[in-house]
Amino acid sequence: MKRLLGRGGLGLLLLGVAGAAHAKMLAKPVQWNLDGRGYSGYLVYDDSSDAKRPGLLMIPNWYGVNDDAVAKAKMIAGSRYVILLGDMYGTGLRPANATEARAAVGPLYADRSEMRKRVDKALSVLRAQASGAPIDLTRIAAIGFCFGGSAVLDLARSGADVAAVVSFHGGLSTDAPALAKQIKAHVLAMNGADDTGTMGDADAFMDEMRASNADWEFVVLGNAVHCFTEVNEHSPGCRYDPRAARRSYRLMRDWLDDAFTAGSSGSRRLPGMP
Numbered sequence: 001m002k003r004l005l006g007r008g009g010l011g012l013l014l015l016g017v018a019g020a021a022h023a024k025m026l027a028k029p030v031q032w033n034l035d036g037r038g039y040s041g042y043l044v045y046d047d048s049s050d051a052k053r054p055g056l057l058m059i060p061n062w063y064g065v066n067d068d069a070v071a072k073a074k075m076i077a078g079s080r081y082v083i084l085l086g087d088m089y090g091t092g093l094r095p096a097n098a099t100e101a102r103a104a105v106g107p108l109y110a111d112r113s114e115m116r117k118r119v120d121k122a123l124s125v126l127r128a129q130a131s132g133a134p135i136d137l138t139r140i141a142a143i144g145f146c147f148g149g150s151a152v153l154d155l156a157r158s159g160a161d162v163a164a165v166v167s168f169h170g171g172l173s174t175d176a177p178a179l180a181k182q183i184k185a186h187v188l189a190m191n192g193a194d195d196t197g198t199m200g201d202a203d204a205f206m207d208e209m210r211a212s213n214a215d216w217e218f219v220v221l222g223n224a225v226h227c228f229t230e231v232n233e234h235s236p237g238c239r240y241d242p243r244a245a246r247r248s249y250r251l252m253r254d255w256l257d258d259a260f261t262a263g264s265s266g267s268r269r270l271p272g273m274p
């Protein structure tokens with residue numbers, strides 16, 4: 001399903017995900033190992049309540065785990081989610097500029113099986129945090145931005161048992177289209193209509209999804225380019241778009257709510273349905 005959003009679109013919507021005034025947002029360091037290499041991320045959530053809530057694996061853009069990514073995770077988590085900010089590079093590899101970031105993502109785009117292994121490991125680390133954080137293990141999903149969007153789409157292709165994956169301005173290509181038949185998650189991909197870096201793969205992505213059994217949606221945001229949620233990303237071809245960001249976050253929340261409600265039935269509720 002493809003939805004085009006033009007200037008008239010959905011209108012403005014305040015994010016409203018920062019939580020109550022007295023919220024205590026935590027960012028706890030989390031370490032793990034894979035194939036002899038150490039990784040480090042953060043578990044982010046509002047500690048003012050011990051109420052169980054959905055757990056989200058969040059894979060950041062190609063700069064990886066940094067202060068900007070932690071701030072974004074806090075904003076998204078609010079009192080609504082517990083987020084594991086996942087490390088795809090390994091402890092100590094933190095790109096400081098676009099050249100370093102390009103060098104960091106290159107090996108993973110060249111070896112998509114390794115990308116899938118690392119994101120799947122991060123998902124298992126999120127699940128393991130339920131012993132000490134208010135995570136509802138029946139409601140698990142993954143979200144990603146730019147490179148992170150590519151990673152969570154590959155997580156879905158791997159057949160991971162998650163309710164949903166949501167990709168923001170992520171790469172749409174794959175090394176193995178047939179993997180889409182393994183998808184269990186409800187898949188939402190959102191890209192800017194004028195994103196020359198990703199939209200060239202849009203038709204192939206939709207063909208891939210059509211050939212799968214997945215519940216999927218591909219949303220094209222009018223007048224947006226790459227990185228439309230990234231406030232501090234100024235690489236060529238990137239531009240923060242507050243309107244597109246607001247719309248995409250709202251779509252994310254709706255998509256996750258529907259996926260968590262649908263459970264294993266594979267069906268989605270229409271507006272107004274019980």
